[in-house]
Amino acid sequence: MPGIAPPLEVSDLTRRYGRFTAVDRLSLVLRPGEILGFLGPNGAGKTTTLRVCAGLLRPDAGEVRVAGHSLAREPLRARAKLGLVPDRPFLYERLSAREFLEFIAAIYEVPATIANGRAEGLIARLDLEGANDLIETYSLGARQKVSIAAALLPDPPLLMLDEPLTGLDPRAARALKDLLRERAGRGLGVLVSTHLLEVAERLCDRAIILHHGRKVAEGTLDELRRAHGEATLEDVFLALTRESGEEPR
Amino acid sequence: MNVAGVARARARVVRNTLLPRRGRPGRGGRHPLLAAVLALLVAVLVGAALSALFETLAGAGATAARAAGTLALVLLASLAGLLVFDLHDAVSTLLLDPDLELLRRAPVPGIALLGLKLADALPRTSLLLVVVAIPAVVAFGLHYPLPAWGWITLPLQLAALWAIPLGAGTAAAVYLLRRLPARRAREALGLISTLTLVALWLANAFLLPRLAEPGPGLAPALDGGRDGLALLAAVSPAHWLANAVAAATAGQPLAAAVATAWLIVVAAAAVALAAWTGARHLGEVQARLAAAPAGRGRAPRATRSARRPRTMLGALLLRDARLLLRDWTVLGDVLTAAVLWTLLPVVGATLHAAPPALLARAMLLALTVGLGYEVAARALPFEREAAAWQRLAPVPVGRWIAAKLIGASAVAAPLMGLAAGTLALVFPLPAGTWPRLVSLALSALWLSIALGVWTGARFGDPTWTSPRAMLTLAGRISASGLLLAQAAIWFWLSALADIREAALPAGIGLWGPPLVGSLVSLLPIRAAMGRLSKLES
Numbered sequence: 205m206p207g208i209a210p211p212l213e214v215s216d217l218t219r220r221y222g223r224f225t226a227v228d229r230l231s232l233v234l235r236p237g238e239i240l241g242f243l244g245p246n247g248a249g250k251t252t253t254l255r256v257c258a259g260l261l262r263p264d265a266g267e268v269r270v271a272g273h274s275l276a277r278e279p280l281r282a283r284a285k286l287g288l289v290p291d292r293p294f295l296y297e298r299l300s301a302r303e304f305l306e307f308i309a310a311i312y313e314v315p316a317t318i319a320n321g322r323a324e325g326l327i328a329r330l331d332l333e334g335a336n337d338l339i340e341t342y343s344l345g346a347r348q349k350v351s352i353a354a355a356l357l358p359d360p361p362l363l364m365l366d367e368p369l370t371g372l373d374p375r376a377a378r379a380l381k382d383l384l385r386e387r388a389g390r391g392l393g394v395l396v397s398t399h400l401l402e403v404a405e406r407l408c409d410r411a412i413i414l415h416h417g418r419k420v421a422e423g424t425l426d427e428l429r430r431a432h433g434e435a436t437l438e439d440v441f442l443a444l445t446r447e448s449g450e451e452p453r
Numbered sequence: 454m455n456v457a458g459v460a461r462a463r464a465r466v467v468r469n470t471l472l473p474r475r476g477r478p479g480r481g482g483r484h485p486l487l488a489a490v491l492a493l494l495v496a497v498l499v500g501a502a503l504s505a506l507f508e509t510l511a512g513a514g515a516t517a518a519r520a521a522g523t524l525a526l527v528l529l530a531s532l533a534g535l536l537v538f539d540l541h542d543a544v545s546t547l548l549l550d551p552d553l554e555l556l557r558r559a560p561v562p563g564i565a566l567l568g569l570k571l572a573d574a575l576p577r578t579s580l581l582l583v584v585v586a587i588p589a590v591v592a593f594g595l596h597y598p599l600p601a602w603g604w605i606t607l608p609l610q611l612a613a614l615w616a617i618p619l620g621a622g623t624a625a626a627v628y629l630l631r632r633l634p635a636r637r638a639r640e641a642l643g644l645i646s647t648l649t650l651v652a653l654w655l656a657n658a659f660l661l662p663r664l665a666e667p668g669p670g671l672a673p674a675l676d677g678g679r680d681g682l683a684l685l686a687a688v689s690p691a692h693w694l695a696n697a698v699a700a701a702t703a704g705q706p707l708a709a710a711v712a713t714a715w716l717i718v719v720a721a722a723a724v725a726l727a728a729w730t731g732a733r734h735l736g737e738v739q740a741r742l743a744a745a746p747a748g749r750g751r752a753p754r755a756t757r758s759a760r761r762p763r764t765m766l767g768a769l770l771l772r773d774a775r776l777l778l779r780d781w782t783v784l785g786d787v788l789t790a791a792v793l794w795t796l797l798p799v800v801g802a803t804l805h806a807a808p809p810a811l812l813a814r815a816m817l818l819a820l821t822v823g824l825g826y827e828v829a830a831r832a833l834p835f836e837r838e839a840a841a842w843q844r845l846a847p848v849p850v851g852r853w854i855a856a857k858l859i860g861a862s863a864v865a866a867p868l869m870g871l872a873a874g875t876l877a878l879v880f881p882l883p884a885g886t887w888p889r890l891v892s893l894a895l896s897a898l899w900l901s902i903a904l905g906v907w908t909g910a911r912f913g914d915p916t917w918t919s920p921r922a923m924l925t926l927a928g929r930i931s932a933s934g935l936l937l938a939q940a941a942i943w944f945w946l947s948a949l950a951d952i953r954e955a956a957l958p959a960g961i962g963l964w965g966p967p968l969v970g971s972l973v974s975l976l977p978i979r980a981a982m983g984r985l986s987k988l989e990s
Contacts, residue, residue, distance in 0.1 A: 259845065260841060260990040280848075280849060283845065283847040290841075294842055294990075297837070299772065306762070306768075307772050308842075308846075310768030311768055311769070311846045312846060313847075316763075
């Protein structure tokens, strides 16, 4: 889609915790209408990258641009264009799901009439029961549904999800995948961090494999398989993330 | 269970907590070493204050046996506090500790799990012992000299005093969790902890200063206290410890040994009761908790209201109002604390008669600076980890802080209005005094709220479990120092304005405080904004 700024551009991003480098000179571009899988073993730097891209952590070097806006120089414009489903949901325990979504709509300045329709639509599609009950009474899956609905409510050009299927039942997981596909169909960008390779294979148009904070592979799933001469994404993943001294499978 | 292996693992946890390694930061931003140093500092302060008290008593000719009555009251207060706080901590530990799930799944007997968790809770359950009981006994020993064997037996006696409430509190916690929904038990205990704190504060504020008042009132006060509390003295471990110390001072080893024996027997019984209750009921409690994770109780429904925020600021305020009104432990704590702070100056007034206008001013100032700590400092950490929306959503940091300032003012101003109204009834001051007093109080309140919001941004602990501990320990102690400094400076400035009124510009008593308050408050507001914009999640 020429002329439209990519939902996410990351250039030479580095983030350290003390002497430990969690993300090392990472660059990536998420194109409009694309679902990009962000894969890697535990501790590879996936969550750190997503948190830096969402503005929750500051980068030590590099730049993040969201829908053409620099997160460092135009933070409010950039934040207005992104939604995040974090690994641990940020919820107010003593609000109901409806009140929480109402609050999110207000701080993202979504007009009330539009917000109401979207909130009810998301509650119905994600099958969120007890939307008037306080969130403190919710199960893990119900909390994840509220977190997903909150990220989707402002309908941002960029949606980032960190292990989004955690706690979801098969019906809700299917509903989420459909929602993500629909968003991509409307030209919006989706970045999904997961270690579930079958989810990545079914859902993503392209994938990036991260290892020790560095990008070790990028491409469509076919490109990755061909480039590394492996039959499945799992084989590619295991070959690329093998530790030194570890025997090949 | 491999006891040596478990002990090694727990020792590593303690070491890594006290001396964090470089690498990924932990959550919560706590500084345990700083907290320990500050706790020791408080212990020294308490010790110094009690040393002055015992010095006064010794100087007035009170015998060791008489002064031991005062020591017993201080120890009794510690004991009551330990009991309630241990109960609260035991319930919180059994409900909320992050490694509970891991331990429940491990092949660890229930009673061993209880022992492990109580060992983990050691720093929390021994705080009152460190900052009150030990300094009190040491202060007593300085002015009523103990023989060497008296000092040697002290650790054993203090350990027994610590074990009694721990055993009883643990047994009561297991029993409570069998009967009540977990969340209700924790909330109720939180409120009971607050009320106990108030009771201890009032006892400390009104009783001890009277005992130290010089003059003929001392001996009757001590004897009256002893007579009135004779039954309590017979059954109170705090009195046994005080009697043992007094007997050691008087060179009566047999009496000291009898009192110490009572302490040890009751401590052993309390620990045995905890072990028996744990062995018998802990499995059942753990099964209940596993079926209903922490925070889950009956499903209350939010009342569906027609109120809809029309602006971003309105949404922030409505959210805060809903959160506060639905958390009755925090709300109860704020209201109780407001009463406590208003009473603070009355303590001094009982010893040194003050003119009503001065006393009313001091009471209002104490309340205003107290509200900054009690209301405003909690405004940010109250949001827990959901405060991350401040960094995630497209909300200018100034608007988030503005909402906190307005929200805290909306809670604090009615409380101050109520206090001012009560004072107006109690102290019939000339009408001309009130405009200046209100101007001073409102200015102090605004600055105090600004400082409170900064304190919350700087020291807030998003993982808090007790409403009285939304700031880290270092934060609570720093905030206490800050509010004492505020009260002192405002009081000094207003007194100076009274004395030099003729030499100062006309009406300074009306416009001076708002000018000072609003200008100085810009500093903490800017600092809070800077802190929020740099916070990471």
